[in-house]
Amino acid sequence: xSAETWWSxxxxxxxxxHFTWSRQRIGFMxxxxxxxxxxxxxTIEMPESxxxxxxxxxxxxxxxxxxxxxxxxxxxxxxxxxxxxxxxxGGPQGTDLAERMGHTPRIVHGRRVTSDLDLDxxxxxxxxxxxxxxxxxxxxxxxxxxGITGASVGMISAVKRPPWTLDGEVVDFGHxxxxxxxxxxPLEALISGSFVPVVATVGSTIGGDL
Numbered sequence: 441x442s443a444e445t446w447w448s449x450x451x452x453x454x455x456x457x458h459f460t461w462s463r464q465r466i467g468f469m470x471x472x473x474x475x476x477x478x479x480x481x482x483t484i485e486m487p488e489s490x491x492x493x494x495x496x497x498x499x500x501x502x503x504x505x506x507x508x509x510x511x512x513x514x515x516x517x518x519x520x521x522x523x524x525x526x527x528x529x530g531g532p533q534g535t536d537l538a539e540r541m542g543h544t545p546r547i548v549h550g551r552r553v554t555s556d557l558d559l560d561x562x563x564x565x566x567x568x569x570x571x572x573x574x575x576x577x578x579x580x581x582x583x584x585x586x587g588i589t590g591a592s593v594g595m596i597s598a599v600k601r602p603p604w605t606l607d608g609e610v611v612d613f614g615h616x617x618x619x620x621x622x623x624x625x626p627l628e629a630l631i632s633g634s635f636v637p638v639v640a641t642v643g644s645t646i647g648g649d650l
Contacts, residue, residue: 492523492631499530499570502577512581515636519583523631526585527639528574530566537561549606554615559650567640575638586630589640591650596643597621615650617643 495515501507518524538545538561546553554562571587578585590596598617603610630637644650 492525493518494525494527497526497528497574499528499534499566500532502570502573503532508574508577509581512577512583515578516581516583519636524636525627525631525639526574526578526636527641528566528570529641530562530570533565533570534558534561537565548611548613551613551616553611553613556615559615562642563650567642571638571640578636578638584635585638586635587638587640588626588630589642591642591644593623593626594644594646595623595626597623598643598645600645600649617645619643 497511501511515524515526535545538558541557541561543557543561545558546555552558567589571589575585575587588595597620599620601613601616601618603612605611627637627639642650
């Protein structure tokens with residue numbers, strides 16, 4: 441499932457504030473979030489009350505050094521008065537690595553079929569390159585960032601998605617799962633230690649499959 445679906449489920453009872461940050465954002469400043477995601481600059485006021493702020497970061501932001509610095513500075517400012525949880529993807533990095541390997545991912549009705557090779561690419565990019573790069577950038581701005589994945593301590597427990605019938609074709613999406621259970625204890629432990637969790641969107645089954 442999408443990262444935004446994950447975290448609306450994980451923290452819905454405690455995190456009313458949820459923002460998405462992509463390459464289209466033009467600024468991330470203390471107290472306000474500036475964006476041009478709809479083609480026109482607009483301002484989103486930062487919540488005044490203390491609480492949990494969940495930020496979904498698109499992998500494309502790390503392709504832009506200035507945007508990455510802006511994001512990191514903004515998170516550092518927000519973390520002073522708010523509990524921040526970051527969840528991220530890594531689509532552009534995964535696509536780039538696939539292309540360099542001569543692999544063309546299969547997309548069915550906008551959904552990626554995750555083969556064994558595609559899973560390896562996701563683990564290498566989302567859990568490796570993107571997570572580590574984002575954690576390093578945040579740490580350089582003074583954020584106590586800790587990189588984890590949904591598979592850490594079984595935080596996101598999923599079951600393999602059954603085949604779907606689309607346009608008369610039975611499609612097996614491979615290593616794609618549906619969330620069955622969520623354990624927020626790992627996040628709560630990090631938050632209680634004043635750390636900022638940076639979560640890569642990979643879950644695992646009860647048997648340990650990713």
